[in-house]
Amino acid sequence: MGPRVIYVHGNGNKVRAELLKSQWDRALFGRDMGEVSRMAYWAPLRYDTPLPDSEPDPLDGAPEAFQELPGPAAVEAPEEFVARTLGESWFESGGAAPEGPWTGEAGDPLGRWLRDMTYLADTLAEGPPAQGPGPEPGLEALPLPAPARKAVFRILVKHTFKDVHAYFFGGAGPAIRDVLRAELDAVGDAPLLVVGHSLGSIVAYEVLAETRRETELFVTVGSPLAVKEVQDHLAAPPAVPAGVRVWRNASDLRDLVALDHTLRPEYAPQERITDLLVVNDSPNHHGIAPYLADAQVRGACQEVLDRLAGP
Known part of the structure; x- marks a missing residue:
């Protein structure tokens, strides 16, 4: 064969x-x-x-919260993007915020990280793509202790990555x-x-x-x-x-x-x-x-x- x-x-x-x-x-x-x-x-x-x-495909593998990202003609500020994706989409879908200070709002550690990631992506996207054969600093999604990070991840995927939640x-x-x-x-x-x-x-x-x-x-x-x-x-x-x-x-x-x-x-x-x-x-x-x-x-x-x- x-x-x-x-x-x-x-x-x-x-x-x-x-x-x-x-x-x-x-x-x-x-x-x-x-x-x-x-x-x-x-x-x-x-x-x-x-x-x-x-x-x-309405999702094309993307989380539901990210279905309608703005195109080149309508660029929104990173803070607005974070508020929309983890604010309105999260809470209006019936999701509950994790216990403790990580509320899913733009002002908390998760929101700040997503804001920074959005700025980083916009900045790096200005340059040409390049092959990366060597190690470089990792970008950890949730800079929290392991138990809290796992709890937040479970809530995040439940309301935005539903098939991932079902899988794990x-x-x-x-x-x-x-x-x-x-x-x-x-x-x-x-x-x-x-x-x-x-x-x-x-x-x-x-x-x-x-x-x-x-x-x-x-x-x-x-x-x-x-x-x-x-x-x-x-x-x-x-x-x-x-x-x-x-x-x-x-x-x-x-x-x-x-x-x-x-x-x-x-x-x-x-x-x-x-x-x-x-x-x-x-x-x-x-x-x-x-x-x-x-x-x-x-x-x-x-x-x-x-x-x-x-x-």
């Missing part, structure tokens, strides 16, 4: 599996890949019916991972590329770490795996899965799901990982198609696929 590509989609409901796979194929390779690619399609575990074919805290994780395991079983010992987006990157990471499946290339895009609060809830300490030969992690600095864009400092051995800073100009900077179509992501996948396919 020739090489196979397995996709793992992210948060939110999706179009039917065949169409979703075709969309990823065309974004990543510019053509339909037929039996070469497969989609680990776990959306039916969380949603009764797929999105209509003609309906764009709602008992959905094993069934979602089983979907990917079934796809891995279906391709047997074929040389493998795995591409995970958003929550899909977490699913792929945990399954590859557990199964130790030999994987020529692991690609994560818009991934929160570098965020300490996500690492707190992984089944095993962060490390490159034993069977993964090469890991490429791509993120846009404005992507609020990939709050920390560098995996390399936390996931050893570091020489197997390259963090790529790319431009994702979807409205929320998290959409899957711009990530897959990026030259660095597409080039890495095409090179490995061509090499494995042979002459």
